Amino acid sequence: MATVFVIANQKGGIGKSTTATNLAAILGKKKKTLLIDADPQGNSSSTYEAKIEDVATLYDVMIDSDKLPASDAIQHTKNGDIIASDPLLVKAEKMLDGDVEGFYRLKDALDVLEGYDYIVIDTAPSLNIILYNCLIASDQVIIPVTADAYATQGIEQLYDTIMAVKRRQNRDLSIAGLLLVRYSGRSNLERSTRESIEESAAGMGTKLFDTVIRECVKTREAQEHRMNLIDYAPRCTTCQDYLEFTKELTGLSV
Ligand SMILES: Nc1ncnc2c1ncn2[C@@H]1O[C@H](COP(=O)(O)OP(=O)(O)OP(=O)(O)O)[C@@H](O)[C@H]1O
Ligand SMILES: [Mg+2]
Known part of the structure; x- marks a missing residue:
């Protein structure tokens, strides 16, 4: 059975899709890995240069009355x-x-x-039935957060949802940790927020990953070229940090 990671935070634009595509692409270098894009915005699909027209998508797997086997919706x-x-x-x-x-x-x-071996699910910035589907189908939740003044705002709601799913539908679900992303390290605010994020993580019975994902312009460039970072700019700081994070999460060195 595959280990299923879901990347979730109902806050928009904080780095979920970037985390999902990088983690999946990095894991994919060593292990059989599938990325699932569960966000109708389709940013991960776009980065992976997947088709949306005239192909089976997650919609067909989940919604259509003649549901397709997931294997028929996989694009290589x-x-x-x-x-x-x-x-x-x-x-x-x-x-x-x-x-x-x-x-x-x-x-x-x-x-x-x-x-x-691994399945990575990218989710939309919303707490809806699609997210519940993702949480019920997953083993571990990764919560990306940015180090701004509102970093942990709304996380309690996500935490309550995760705990409700754990109680009712998926006992084995756990929170792998909070992941600090898009970190510039330049401001004092960022440094002090880091401590409060650590406290939030502890309050949720989980941790803040030791690895911090720093910002780098190559990240956006790679997305514009519809490439994953590990192929586009393997030496850039963001890629190095995602490599380190993948190792921290799974023990795999890529
Ligand atoms: N480490 C990074 N360095 C530089 N830019 C980054 C980094 N991580 C994310 N970004 C940029 O931040 C923006 C938002 O990232 P992303 O799309 O991953 O967020 P999201 O949480 O998936 O958004 P949404 O909630 O809309 O799905 C993108 O333009 C992305 O290129
Ligand atoms: Mg996204």
């Missing part, structure tokens, strides 16, 4: 294997709501998917 791109997102996923909340099995669509699909 130069960046790695991915199940792409679809803008239609925004309709999913309504469609799954009221269906007693609506929370378990992704878990059911992944339970019968074979051949992967």
Whole structure:
């Protein structure tokens, strides 16, 4: 069975997709890894240069009445294997709501998917039924946070959701940790916020990862070139930090 990581934080634009694509691409260099884009915005799909038109996507796996096996929705791109997102996923909340099995669509699909060591799921900045599906299908949650004044705002809500899922639907779910991302280290505020993030992590019974992901312009450049960072700029600070983080998370050295 694959180990499933979900990258979650309902705050927008903080580095979830960047973390998901880099972690998946790095793990993919050593192990069979699948990235799943569960955000209708499709940023990870775009970075991986996955198709959205005329192909099966996560929407078909989760929502369509004739559900596809997940294996039929996998695209093998130069960046790695991915199940792409679809803008239609925004309709999913309504469609799954009221269906007693609506929370378990992704878990059911992944339970019968074979051949992967790791699955990494990127999620949208929202607490909705798609996120519940992702949490129910996952083993470990990684919560990226930025070191700003509102860093941990809203995290309690995410924590409550994770704990509710753990109590009711997925006992084995755990929080792998909070990951400080997009760190410039330049301001005093960043340094002091780091301490408060550590306290928040402890309050949630988890840790702040030792590895901190620093900012680098190559990150955005790689995304514009629709490439993962490990191929585009393996020596840049952000890539080096994601390599270190992958090692801290899994013990794998890539
Ligand atoms: N380490 C980094 N260095 C430089 N830029 C970064 C870094 N991490 C993320 N970014 C940039 O920050 C922006 C937001 O990142 P990203 O898309 O990963 O956030 P997100 O949490 O997935 O957003 P959303 O909530 O909209 O899905 C992007 O433009 C990305 O290129
Ligand atoms: Mg994103």
